[in-house]
Amino acid sequence: MMRPVGSPEELERKRQRAITLIEQGITQAEIARVLGVEPRSVRRWKHAWTEGGREALGATRATGRPPRLSARDRQKLEKQLLKGAVSAGFPTDLWTCPRVADYIERTFGVQYHVDHVCRLLHGMHWSPQKPVRKAVERDEEAIQQWVKQDWPALKKKRTG
The missing domain is CATH 1.10.10 (Arc Repressor Mutant, subunit A)
Structure with missing residues (x-):
């Protein structure tokens, strides 16, 4: 019809x-x-x-298929995403759509295709981010010291 x-x-x-x-x-x-x-x-x-x-x-809206993850489950998922992938048992802290799909299946027993996980995350106002790449040898303390002491001296030399 x-x-x-x-x-x-x-x-x-x-x-x-x-x-x-x-x-x-x-x-x-x-x-x-x-x-x-x-x-x-x-x-x-x-x-x-x-x-x-x-x-x-009365006029009614076509609601469509109900979501497989309830609002409460989506809130739990978001809390876990904020905690990081390592706390969910992954080797690095990078969340990928396959990892999120795996986590959803393990935690909530709901299977999603990887492509749909991307749409689900977008619906939760999450967007893809490029991870910040840092050298393993990076020494944060030495960098901070250089920025506080050496950089101002170099800036002064350059201006005048």
């Missing part, structure tokens, strides 16, 4: 108009002709109206 043409609000107005015409005593076949719909649609609307009143004819 194809979806009728029109916004949900326009379709609701059409259903409400059909009920108004039914209340005025007009036949269902005539209502279908006037509104440009199938008679079975008018019968379905009348049945919904008798069962649930005019509220049953």
